[in-house]
Amino acid sequence: MQVFSSNNTQERERERERERERERERERERERERERERERERERERERERERERERGERERERERERERERERESSIVGIFLILERETSIVSIFLILVIGLKIAWPWACLIPYAMTCSKYDDFIVRDRCLAIKKSPMKTLKFHRRLYGWGRFKWKFFVTNLLKIIIITLIVTVFLAINIDTVLYIRSLVWSPPIVRHVHMQDDLQRLPMMSIAKHFYNESSLALDRTEANILYKRVKILCIVPTIQSHVDSGRVDIINSTWGRRCNKVIYLLCPTKYRPEFINTCMYEESKKFLLDKVMFALYHVYHYYINDFDWILKADDDTYVVMENLRLLLSHYRSDQPGYLGYHFRTFLMQGYNSGGAGFVISRAGLKQAMEMGFNKGLCAISGEVEDLEIGKCMEISNVPVLNSLDKYERQTFHTDDYMRHITGAYPAWLIIYTRQSTAGGAECCSQFVISFHHLDTYSIIILHHLLYRTSVYGINTPKLLPEMFHAKKVKKLRRFVVPVQY
Missing domain, CATH: 3.90.550.50 (Spore Coat Polysaccharide Biosynthesis Protein SpsA; Chain A)
Known part of the structure; x- marks a missing residue:
């Protein structure tokens, strides 16, 4: 009888131990559930953060697209302004051309006349021509008063004016720009079609990849x-x-x-x-x-x-x-x-x-x-x-x-x-x-x-x-x-x- 009672006591003790173990297991399960809930909350927070980042990214991409469109509009400019955009402003180009024409105009008129004063028959007029030969504008005015505009030979005038304009432009371009643009101008002649019309400063961005x-x-x-x-x-x-x-x-x-x-x-x-x-x-x-x-x-x-x-x-x-x-x-x-x-x-x-x-x-x-x-x-x-x-x-x-x-x-x-x-x-x-x-x-x-x-x-x-x-x-x-x-x-x-x-x- 005493042995039986001892066995019952041990059995009840083991049962209580198992119950405590089950309780601990349930507690651990509840802890894991709370941890999973905290993880889900963190995941939701990360998702909200990613959503905010996506919105910021979308705004940034929209700004980038706007900047890209602006660059596209800028890159559509062609001609001499595209060639000279790196080193000279449009105002400086305009001033150089105005000064060149200011100098070229009288000399273009005087090449067939003032440079050869011996064509005047009157000795007094010839001497005066020689005296003011170094002043093209005065010589032009003197010739106009003496002969009028009708004696001008327009063929020589236009030809020499165009020559001086072309020379002025060439000198302007090659003095105002850098060596890359000079190489670009050469590439228009010697380069294959794939790199034609590409500015040397911007060719790495504009080549047809x-x-x-x-x-x-x-x-x-x-x-x-x-x-x-x-x-x-x-x-x-x-x-x-x-x-x-x-x-x-x-x-x-x-x-x-x-x-x-x-x-x-x-x-x-x-x-x-x-x-x-x-x-x-x-x-x-x-x-x-x-x-x-x-x-x-x-x-x-x-x-x-x-x-x-x-x-x-x-x-x-x-x-x-x-x-x-x-x-x-x-x-x-x-x-x-x-x-x-x-x-x-x-x-x-x-x-x-x-x-x-x-x-x-x-x-x-x-x-x-x-x-x-x-x-x-x-x-x-x-x-x-x-x-x-x-x-x-x-x-x-x-x-x-x-x-x-x-x-x-x-x-x-x-x-x-x-x-x-x-x-x-x-x-x-x-x-x-x-x-x-x-x-x-x-x-x-x-x-x-x-x-x-x-x-x-x-x-x-x-x-x-x-x-x-x-x-x-x-x-x-x-x-x-x-x-x-x-x-x-x-x-x-x-x-x-x-x-x-x-x-x-x-x-």
């Missing part, structure tokens, strides 16, 4: 063997994400990217708020077209890719619209890694994080497994920032939190493949001071600045992209061929974590 883009799309006239490149194109599938803005679409930069390196992506998508829909555009009108919303756009795009394209591509490249990427060389590097293992690579910085992070401007690449792991372990758990100005650093934090390692992007000679600046800075070694502090690898200049199989350059305008593409794909050196590349061209490895990371004094 869409027409130029079509020229680069056709490679049928080139002697190229793309066998190896085509094999890698099918084996290493890359989705390219390019943040841009509507004005760059209007200026033709997006068309240039599509006709140069963008066409070598397996798929390319652009992040912007478009005025006209195109299949490759992802609408980001909820964010203002500003650098401080770049992280918002990129995270939105990565989330979009994770949901809709994660199984269609091996790697995801993010590059700016002022970046040029040699896709064949990128595929060569990525062929040394497996896309079903997490990792991301680019130009490696050593600041702020133990594993460092990759530059956003030079472009960075995330493996399929790396993106999936970052979304599931970081983004979905709220551990990754979705808003901020320093896009590449926040992406690096998200990768480190999600245990996605940084992969090596150097070639076997320890030369960089991704580059944070334009080719002139890297080749000459004229690096900005911040890069020397940030970079994980030494910043070499000259011939050792860049890998033979360079992948990217940053801070390029549209015309530098055109020139670089032409030199890479439409220019060859006879008798020099690239051999089939050996596997040891790149060393496939994870980058070791830093013992300590660098925090710049000014950031």
